[in-house]
Amino acid sequence: MRWDDLRYVLALARAGSLARAAKALGVDHTTVGRRVEVAEAQLGLRLFTRTSSGYTLTAEGERVVGDLRRVEEAMHALERGADAQRSAVEGVVRVTSPESFGCTYLAPRLALLARAHPGLEIDLLATGAVLDLARREADVALRFFRSSHESLVVRRVAEVRHGLYAAPSYLAKSPPLRAPADVARHALLTSAPGPRVVDATWLEQLSGGARPALTCELSAALFEAARAGAGVAVLPRYIGDREPGLVHLPMPGEPSEPLWMTVHRDLRDTPRVRAVVEHLVTQLERDRRLLAPRRSTKSAS
Numbered sequence: 001m002r003w004d005d006l007r008y009v010l011a012l013a014r015a016g017s018l019a020r021a022a023k024a025l026g027v028d029h030t031t032v033g034r035r036v037e038v039a040e041a042q043l044g045l046r047l048f049t050r051t052s053s054g055y056t057l058t059a060e061g062e063r064v065v066g067d068l069r070r071v072e073e074a075m076h077a078l079e080r081g082a083d084a085q086r087s088a089v090e091g092v093v094r095v096t097s098p099e100s101f102g103c104t105y106l107a108p109r110l111a112l113l114a115r116a117h118p119g120l121e122i123d124l125l126a127t128g129a130v131l132d133l134a135r136r137e138a139d140v141a142l143r144f145f146r147s148s149h150e151s152l153v154v155r156r157v158a159e160v161r162h163g164l165y166a167a168p169s170y171l172a173k174s175p176p177l178r179a180p181a182d183v184a185r186h187a188l189l190t191s192a193p194g195p196r197v198v199d200a201t202w203l204e205q206l207s208g209g210a211r212p213a214l215t216c217e218l219s220a221a222l223f224e225a226a227r228a229g230a231g232v233a234v235l236p237r238y239i240g241d242r243e244p245g246l247v248h249l250p251m252p253g254e255p256s257e258p259l260w261m262t263v264h265r266d267l268r269d270t271p272r273v274r275a276v277v278e279h280l281v282t283q284l285e286r287d288r289r290l291l292a293p294r295r296s297t298k299s300a301s
Contacts, residue, residue, distance in 0.1 A: 002042075003075065006068055008035035009047060013065045016054040076136050077266065089275045090119030096138035100219035101160075101259075102126025104239055106142065106280075113279045120272055128217060133264045139273050141262040142280070145196055154262050158284040159292040161256040162199035164249040165240040169229040177232065177249055180206045187213035187231030189222045198255040203234045206251060238290045256292050259284070 008025070011032065015021035018029040025032065040047050047061035057065060097106055103126050110122045131137035134151055141147070146154055164183075171177070175185045184207045192215050193200040203212075213231050216222055219239060226233035227245050237254075240246050261280065267273045284291070 003071070005035050005039040005042065007072070008032050009039050009061075010065065010068050010072060012036055012048065012055055013057055013061070016056070018055070072135070076134065079136065088119060089117045089271045091272050092121045092123055093140065093272050093276045094123045094125055094138040095140045095142070095276065096125040096127065096131045097142040098144065099126045099128060099217075100236075100239075101142065103220055109280070109283045110276070113276065117272075117275065120275065122276065133262060139263065139267055140276055140280075141260075143260050143262060144257050146258075146260050147262045151265050152262050153265050153268050154260055155281075156258050157261045157281055158259040158288065159256045160259055161237045161254055161292040162202070162234055163237050163240060163254050164203070164232055164251055165223075165226050165235050165243075165246040166232045166249060167227055167229040167245055168247060170226075170231060171247060180251060183207040183232070183251070184210040189214045189216075189225050189231045189233035191215060191217050191219075191222070191234075198257045199234045199236075202253065202255040236291075237293050238287070241290075241293065259291075 008021070008031075011021040011025050012018065015024055018032050021032045022029040036048065043064065045060045045064065046058055047064060048055045049058055095102075095106065095110060102124055106126070107124060110124055114120050114122045125131060125138055130143075131141065133139070133141060133147075134149060142157075144160070146156075148154075164177075166174075166177070166186075170187075174187075176182055177186060183203070188203060188207060188210060190203050190212050191197055191200045193204045214222070214225055216225075219235055222233040223235055223239055223243070223246075225231065226235070226240075227243065232249065233240075235246075237248075240248060261277065263273060263277060268277070
């Protein structure tokens with residue numbers, strides 16, 4: 001048996017389709033199908049049943065995949081242990097974060113660290129997907145929720161505050177916006193409310209549930225829409241306050257959310273990972289007032 005064939009079985013079991021498994025592995029879907037067939041022939045077992053909705057595991061497949069997950073974890077543990085023995089700040093560190101935070105805040109700061117260490121390569125995975133650190137999908141995670149897996153070390157590293165912003169061109173032709181009662185009369189630009197979406201939930205409460213003009217999960221997109229004069233956007237303060245083309249509109253109860261840094265316990269003392277973690281902690285502490293200012297830096301006219 002070859003582990004390289006068996007990981008295709010695991011990928012198909014997780015994804016449920018050849019196309020999604022191929023995307024996760026970075027190969028063509030025909031490669032996934034062929035390697036799974038090879039694994040089935042080597043085992044002498046039928047692992048999957050093809051249905052109209054995709055691939056489902058057979059009873060034999062369920063048992064085999066349970067064993068494969070334990071093998072996979074042992075392989076990852078071996079890799080992490082080997083990584084921890086290296087002393088130089090070199091190699092690849094994968095950092096995952098939400099899209100907008102990664103693009104607007106992390107990217108320039110991580111690039112500066114990589115420039116200081118020529119042997120270090122940082123792979124910034126700014127994505128809405130929650131990557132699995134135990135499976136080595138990433139090495140360091142910055143998230144707005146706390147992970148609870150026992151193999152992970154989690155640290156609260158910052159607070160990020162949100163506020164309302166609009167372009168002067170929009171405010172000049174719109175009703176006054178000085179109090180919560182005025183919010184519902186405006187074109188609102190926001191993400192969809194949800195259990196973890198504190199900024200959108202706050203705006204929904206301010207507006208009395210008024211229907212937004214535009215919803216998008218990316219703060220960067222809402223920023224561009226507000227800057228174009230399309231309406232009033234709820235944005236992280238570190239994005240809105242630094243843009244001279246936007247006016248901050250102070251409202252009561254501006255929400256903030258904690259930012260958590262997560263790293264696998266086996267990798268936290270690896271020199272390259274430790275360098276990234278220490279650099280980010282220093283940067284976040286330095287930018288504490290940028291991320292969560294106590295008072296408005298701009299006001300509506």
